[in-house]
Amino acid sequence: MRILYATDASAYREMPLAVCIPKTKDDLKTLIQFAAANHTSLIPRTAGTSLAGQVVGNGIVVDVSKHFNKILELNEKENWVIVEPGVVRDELNLFLKPHHLFYGPETSTANRAMIGGMIGNNSCGSNSILYKSTREHLLEVTALLSDGTEVVFGDITTEQFHVKCELPTLEGNIYRHIRQLLSSPAVRDE
Ligand SMILES: Cc1cc2nc3c(=O)[nH]c(=O)nc-3n(C[C@H](O)[C@H](O)[C@H](O)COP(=O)(O)OP(=O)(O)OC[C@H]3O[C@@H](n4cnc5c(N)ncnc54)[C@H](O)[C@@H]3O)c2cc1C
Numbered sequence: 001m002r003i004l005y006a007t008d009a010s011a012y013r014e015m016p017l018a019v020c021i022p023k024t025k026d027d028l029k030t031l032i033q034f035a036a037a038n039h040t041s042l043i044p045r046t047a048g049t050s051l052a053g054q055v056v057g058n059g060i061v062v063d064v065s066k067h068f069n070k071i072l073e074l075n076e077k078e079n080w081v082i083v084e085p086g087v088v089r090d091e092l093n094l095f096l097k098p099h100h101l102f103y104g105p106e107t108s109t110a111n112r113a114m115i116g117g118m119i120g121n122n123s124c125g126s127n128s129i130l131y132k133s134t135r136e137h138l139l140e141v142t143a144l145l146s147d148g149t150e151v152v153f154g155d156i157t158t159e160q161f162h163v164k165c166e167l168p169t170l171e172g173n174i175y176r177h178i179r180q181l182l183s184s185p186a187v188r189d190e
Pocket residue numbers: 008009043044045046047048049050051054055064085106107108109112113114115116117118119120121122123124125126
């Protein structure tokens with residue numbers, strides 16, 4: 001298993017410490033705690049078609065493609081869908097077709113690439129001028145941070161942003177860091 005997961009579609013090869021195929025969100029939280037306690041890293045992986053070694057490394061490869069592959073909810077009125085990270089891009093569109101909906105970003109590997117990896121890479125394709133890249137279609141992400149806490153990232157108002165900045169948590173640290181970065185007019189201009 002470690003040899004199988006030592007490569008992706010890139011030219012790189014590195015033997016991971018271990019490979020995990022988690023089944024539940026609790027498994028993911030356990031893995032995060034384990035990695036923190038043992039000073040190692042987690043390498044989330046979906047289809048592994050990245051070209052720059054994104055899913056190759058010496059930490060623990062966490063393959064979420066096997067058990068996190070469900071389409072959870074479709075809202076036809078508002079044109080959004082909630083999916084797990086292991087949903088294949090083309091399979092999402094097969095599901096959406098009868099509803100006359102279409103998820104645009106089309107990597108060349110669309111019959112393998114999964115939404116988790118598309119978000120990680122901000123994937124797009126040859127029609128991106130029309131179809132845009134993944135980030136233009138992403139409304140919200142539910143994520144687990146490195147301390148195991150679950151957070152939701154999405155559009156927020158200025159007021160909500162200030163509330164987030166006051167949180168005495170890792171999530172609060174992230175928002176404070178962004179505020180600090182963007183408080184410089186030079187950075188904002190850039
Ligand atoms: C022949 C070929 C052609 C390609 N053409 C294109 C193209 O046209 N356009 C394009 O954009 N790309 C292209 N790619 C690159 C790649 O196929 C795409 O970027 C693809 O969308 C990656 O999806 P994946 O499921 O394979 O992700 P992976 O390679 O498995 O992961 C990608 C990144 O996302 C992270 N990640 C995955 N799941 C999670 C998760 N649940 N939580 C947190 N992080 C996560 C990984 O750690 C990694 O950093 C091509 C690759 C090949 C081999």
